[in-house]
Amino acid sequence: MSRGAFILLEGCDRTGKSTQAQMLVDRLTQLGHRAILWKFPDRTTGIGHMINGYLAKHQDLNDQAIHLLFSANRWEAVEQLANHLRSGTHLVVDRYAYSGVAFSAAKGLDLEWCKQPDVGLLKPDLTFFLDMPIQASMQRGGFGEERYEKEELQTRVRDLFLKLREPDWKVVDATETIDQIHEKLTKAAQETIQTVASRELQYGLWAS
Ligand code: DGP
Numbered sequence: 756m757s758r759g760a761f762i763l764l765e766g767c768d769r770t771g772k773s774t775q776a777q778m779l780v781d782r783l784t785q786l787g788h789r790a791i792l793w794k795f796p797d798r799t800t801g802i803g804h805m806i807n808g809y810l811a812k813h814q815d816l817n818d819q820a821i822h823l824l825f826s827a828n829r830w831e832a833v834e835q836l837a838n839h840l841r842s843g844t845h846l847v848v849d850r851y852a853y854s855g856v857a858f859s860a861a862k863g864l865d866l867e868w869c870k871q872p873d874v875g876l877l878k879p880d881l882t883f884f885l886d887m888p889i890q891a892s893m894q895r896g897g898f899g900e901e902r903y904e905k906e907e908l909q910t911r912v913r914d915l916f917l918k919l920r921e922p923d924w925k926v927v928d929a930t931e932t933i934d935q936i937h938e939k940l941t942k943a944a945q946e947t948i949q950t951v952a953s954r955e956l957q958y959g960l961w962a963s
Contacts, residue, residue, distance in 0.1 A: 766885035
């Protein structure tokens with residue numbers, strides 16, 4: 756049986772990741788695939804509740820502790836993610852370990868230290884980086900409500916994403932129209948679905 760593809764959308768806040776991720780799931784489903792959306796942080800778990808309290812500024816935690824909670828929130832999902840992929844379901848994932856490192860390193864933590872807790876996680880088969888100038892994303896609705904939605908921090912986060920960028924990432928201009936972006940994502944996702952169908956699952960994120 757063909758395995759599912761792990762398709763990741765990364766980017767700074769308000770770059771349209773969640774909209775595009777949902778559209779991609781809907782499109783793949785219409786095309787006859789089994790596809791589900793998976794969002795990190797997953798705020799529904801016990802760890803996710805702590806993360807949500809932190810992001811909504813109800814609870815303070817030191818930078819190291821919250822970093823490890825975000826990572827634990829990915830690790831607690833790893834078997835479920837792998838089972839979906841093995842059963843042939845495609846995963847469209849909204850944020851992952853790259854966000855984990857970019858946001859924590861932007862606050863001043865050491866980049867290599869930040870990567871360590873996520874070493875060995877499942878590797879995405881396809882990563883889109885939705886990129887746009889921070890000034891433009893700040894003008895989008897809702898910016899400024901949560902903890903990290905500040906211009907200076909987002910600028911550092913963007914630089915760090917570009918530093919973490921892998922050679923096979925697809926950098927997408929997030930200022931294009933929703934439909935233009937959607938078409939690009941769909942095309943690349945379909946290609947990846949074909950290519951990885953008979954491949955083993957890839958563990959070993961950031962493992963040497
Ligand atoms: P979202 O639900 O996608 O809007 O993400 C909430 C906020 O949390 C957003 O500002 C990005 C940040 N974030 C997402 N994942 C991580 C992570 O793993 N570590 C840290 N420090 N921040 C993250």
